[in-house]
Amino acid sequence: MKIQQQENFHILSQLYKPHYCAVAITLGLFLFCSVPISATDGNKEEITVAENGSSMQKGRTVTITVTDESGPLIGANVTVKGTTNGNVTDANGYVILQNVPDDAVLSVSYIGYVSKEIPLGNQSSLRVRLAEDTKTLDEVVVIGYGTMEKKQVTSAVTSLSADDLMVGVSGSDISSALQGKIGGLIMTNLGSANSSTTFQLRGMTSINAGRAPLVVIDGFPGGDIRSLTQDDIKSIDVLKDASAGAIYGTRAASGVILITTKSGSNTDGKVKLTYSSEFTKKQNYNAPEMLSGREYAEHEIGTDYGSDVDWWDELINHNNFSQKHHLALEMGTEKAQVYTSFFYEKNQGIAHQDERQDYGGRVNANFKLFDDWLEVRPNVDYRQAMRNNHYPNFQQALRNNPTRSPYDPENETGYNVWLNEQLDYNVVADAMLSTYEGLDKWFKPEVTFKLNIKPVPGLSYQQVLGYENRQWEHHFYNSRNHRDELEESRKGYAHLAFSKTENLTSEGYATYIKEFKGGHNLNAVAGYSYFENNGESFNMSNYNFAVDGVKFWDIGAGSYLSDGKAAMSSGKNITERLFSLFARANYSYQDKYLLQASIRHEGSSKFAADNRWANFWSVSAGWRISNEKFMEDIKWIDDLKVRFGYGVTGNNDFSASYMANMLGSDTYWMLPDGEWAYSYGKTQNVNQSLGWEEKKEWNLGLDFSLFDNRLYGKFDYYRRKVDNLIYSVKVPQPPYTQGSQWQNIGSMESKGWEFEVGGDIIRTKDFVWTSSLNLSHNTGKILTLWGNNTYYNGNGFPAPGSPGDAARMEEGSTIGSFYLWKFAGFDDDGGFLLYNKDGEVIPAAQKTENDKQYMGNYTPKLVVGWSHTLAYKNFDLGINLRSWIDFDVYNTINMYFGIQGQGNTNVLKAAYGKFSHIKGEKQICDYYLEDGTFLKIDAITLGYTLPMKKYTKFIDRIRLYGTVGNVCTITGYSGMNPEVNITGWEGGTEKFWSDFYPVVRTYTLGLQLNF
Known part of the structure; x- marks a missing residue:
């Protein structure tokens, strides 16, 4: 679904203006608060007294029926408190207790539910409903x-x-x-x-x-x-x-x-089994509307080969089908719990040659030994993914001549392969005449030992050991009939690659949790952390094979090896190590006054020895106003807390090679006589002063819960500054051997706010409607770079033509701003007119880089997430929406494919309609900058839960559901998808030349069984 009509979108866009959004939020809050609290609360006791509820004598017989919201509970424990007199409920949730005294208190419990204690009084028959323990x-x-x-x-x-x-x-x-x-x-x-x-x-x-x-x-x-x-x-x-x-x-x-x-729980030794499965079909929608074959021929853009081909549709796998299956077993006692799961997934993308198969399993356990002195929690996780990630180039699908067929029944491959046309080639054949096999493996055994030091209540020590082994294998083969091989007069290309990454983690820390007299509480942690990363890799390539069918499994048979043209390489990663000592303490007084402090002293092998260590720390405080005496009479406020925090963190998430002494041949090196010559020497300039990037952030927050916890949420306002940003800076030669060096030379800041609110809009016996809403806003700015008048250009656009860059970063620039020429109109020949730096209108041919200016921004003014869950008896409905409000997107598809006369490549239908007046060379200007505001329905799920306890003792419940994912996007943006990449400082463009993939809608049927 897409709304593009201007009259319709005008209404939508006005509603989405931030000030109108505030009104909408206010109305939403009013709805939350205005609904009366219902009389029936699912977490409250439901007790029915028998008609003959008169006072009974001691030793009487009592009947109890135990249910949950779905029906009778089989196997619930019912006992007379303080005695051994008890039993479990039968298939109807029914149990009879005899010899029950008049002053008895009945205890009702079931695994996974909140236990209840009920005074018997004069009752001889009771009906008790338990609520799930969430x-x-x-x-x-x-x-x-x-x-x-x-x-x-x-x-x-x-x-x-x-x-x-x-x-x-x-x-x-x-x-x-x-x-x-x-x-x-x-x-x-x-x-x-x-x-x-x-x-x-x-x-x-x-x-x-x-x-x-x-x-x-x-x-x-x-x-x-x-x-x-x-x-x-x-x-x-x-x-x-x-x-x-x-x-x-x-x-x-x-x-x-x-x-x-998930981990095991105490199931009284019973085995719980859960099975779930999903079956998914994917659908492409909102593809760019290109000229058909007949339209292309009518406009005489290029050679007419007689066919009428929708190249985009040819790349779509209409027969895609995905499925996943998950089986989990859980069993436990008070001293030992085990959770284990196994899964299989087959995920087929919307494009040909885009699929993966995953399988794996997990075992999580917890054992208590030596009278609970020692707890051992082993976790083992394994996953393997077989990938085919060689889907066709959708960029090329936009360019291709639609009168040219991808198929040729006369060719042995069945494909029409034509050569030496850079901007027009059979993109279907390119993908289908190659074999891509990728194998990803994760293996993670971990164990935690917890020593409970029982003579000191609240004191424990945990030792954590973890190992992760990740391997990647890549097998690739081009058939001898592939375009690349035919153009280079080769007979096949094979490539094999392997890489392995190993992570080792060792952490030990002591915890002390104590509640002192007078309402003082302490939660303190102190310990150490060690992390190590190692990796290695190798690959090989060869060409010219006598037999195509063997592919990459006889890679040495290619003639390029004997000719000395084959390639082989191997490498070992630089070992990375982190070691730290840390401590944290949380203190509270009467649950009203809260304090927290933490510190971490950390060293990284990525830095020089004299600049390796740094301290990272934080302090925060909270005041629970709702616990003050002056709030006792305000019954509609359940919890109200203000908090403030300040902290310092670091960032060493960059390549370890930044500080490595890298050596290599064919490198310019200064000889003793001052002359420069090729020699074997350093390939980069190591900066012994390189240090951590450091982030300093403060956060002011408010938490609230109102109307018997019917309405709850939080608000946060934050501001952060990052110092010592790492850049590659130009340095003089000599004295440096290379022309650049990594240095700490910049700073940036960002600020914003977040608001979350949720609650029960309606809560009755049969119908519940809950909703949650989150809003966020963020802006960022570059404060300094490495010198006056320095800048970095980015977000470059590809050929044909020389469009240039759409982003610039310099001191004082706002993150997310576009750096463009300002559009001034079109001349009589359809060419672009632009404004120069003095505000004068000039032909595009006279523009200079200095005429560009900052305009627009791809960072949304407001990001919204809104979820609804509605339940009526056994039915449930979930609706999830998302919106980005007031941000700009650069429409590169219109820019590259919306202009006539761009060679013999295909163009949008709009090039001969909406954009028919444009005849000149494209320009990076705000003509192609559009408002990207959108409202997206991420998913709609309809489910039905069938309680099975009254039908069979083997199955607890069956749940069926159907989900439509990425249902629709309501927007005025004229491109394919307004939700472009906005992370980093070079975002905001719909990049058809990189990571370009169709918009996908999914249809899923799901099944869950609980035994």
Whole structure:
């Protein structure tokens, strides 16, 4: 779906102006607050007294029926408190207890549900409904090296449970399920079955170093989100500000994502089995509208070969089908719990030659030994992904002559392969006449030993050991009939590559948790952390093979090896090491006054010995106003807390080669006599003063919960400054052997705010409607570079022609701004007219670089995520929406394919319609800058849960659901997709020449079985 009519979009765009959005938010809050609190609360006891509820004598018989919201609970424990008199419920949730005294208190419990204690009184028959135990997950937040009750947190943290993630939208990793769920987190994913996701939290934190948050999986820093499957995730906690992340030191400059996977629980020795499966079909929509073959011939753009081909459609795999299956087993007692899972996924992209097959498994366990003195938690995770990542070039699909067929029945391959035409070639044959096999493997064994020092209550020590082995194998072969081989007069090309990365983690820390008299609470942690990374690789290539079918499996048979033209290389990565000592202390007084402080002293092997160590620290405080005496009479406020934090983190997420003494041949080297000559010597200038990039950030926040926890949320305002930015700077020769050196020479700042609100709009016995909304705003600015009048140009545009760059970074520039010529109109011949630096109108041929100016910005003024969950009896409906408001996109598709007379390549239909007046050479100007504001429905899920306990004792429940993913995008942007990459400082353009892939809608059917 796409709304492009100006009259319709005018209404939408006006509604999306920020001030109107504020009005809409206010109305939304009014709706939350105006709905009356319902009389029936699913977490409250439901007790039915028998009709003959008169006072009974001691030793009477009592009947109890135990249910949950879905029906009878089989196997619930019902006992008379303080005695051994008890039993479990039958298939109807029914149990009879005899010899029950008048003053008895009945205890009702079931694994995974909140236990209840009910005074018997004069009742002889009771009906008790238990609620699922989600309270603990809601109230406990995972933080650095520990957990904490949400009410005690003094930093900016967003927490999600597994139920908060979208289902049925899984792409190449779990990021698709996170879209719009976390305020301030921007994710960019191409949409291919093999693409990775780029994360950016609270704006850009570096120029040349890493900008992605640190991922910590089950307490182990440096995790890869692509190694996870959604069904194994228990919760996700995002540490946004420096006061929360400083405990992770140099790797926390861009925030921290803490992921906790599912672990075993006490099931009284019973085995619980869960099976889930999904089946997905993908659909392409909103492809660029190019000239058809007959239209191309009518306009006499190029040679008419007689066919009528939609090249874009030829690249689409209309028969795609994806599926995934997940099986989990859980069993436990009080002393031992085990969770194990196995999965298989086949993910076919919308494009030909884009697919992957994954399988793997996980074992998480927890054992208590020696009277609970020792806890051992081993985790083992394995995943393998077989990839075909050789999908056709969709850029070329836009260019190709639509009168030329990709197929030739007379050719032995079935494809029409033509040669030596750089901008027109059979892109289908290029993909189909090659073989691409990639094999990714992750193996991660980890173990945690926890020693509970029982003579000192609250004191424990944890020792963590983790190892990760990741391997990548790449096999590639071009058939002798491939265009590249025919043009070079070769008979096939084979390439093999292998790389291995090993990560070693060792951490040990002591924890002390103590509640003192008078309302004093202390939660303290101190320990060490060690991380090491090693890697190695090799590859080989050869050409000219006598037999095509063997492909890459006899690579030495190619004649280029005997001719001395084959290639082979190998390498070993520079070892990276991090070592640190850290401590954190959280103190609270009467749950009203909260303090936190942390420090991390860390050293990195990436820096010179004299500049290797640094300190990263934070302090934060909170005041729970709702616990003050003067708030006792304000019953509608359940919790109100203000907090403030300040922290310093570092960034060493860059190549270890920056500080390595790299040697090589064929390098200019100054000889003793002062002359320069080729010699064997240093290939880069090592800077012994190179230091950490350092981020300093403060955060002011407010948390609230109102109306019996029906309405809850938070607001955060933050400001950060990054100093000592690392750039490659030009240096003189001599004295330097090379012309550049890495130096700390810049600074930048960013600021913004985030607002989250959620609650139960309607809560009745049969119908519940919950909603959550998050809003975020961020701006960034370059404060200094390495000298006066210095700048960097970027966001370059490719040939044909010489368009130039669309971005410039210099002192005082705003991150996200475009650097363009200003459009002034068209001349009589359809050529571009531009404004020069003095504001005068000039022909485009007279422009200079100095005539460019900053205009527009690709950073949205407001980013919105909005989720709804509606449940009626056994039906549930989930709707997830997302919006970016008031930002600019540079429409390169219109620029390159919307002008007539650009050679014999195809063009948009609009080139002979909307843009028919343009005849001249394209220009990088604001004519192609458009408002990208959009509202996207990410997913709609409809589900039905069938409780099975009353039908069979083997199956607890069956859930069926259907999901439509990427339902539609409502926008006035005229290009293919307004959701372009806005991470980094060179974003904002719809880059058809790089990482270009169709927009994909998905249809998924899902099944979940609980045994």
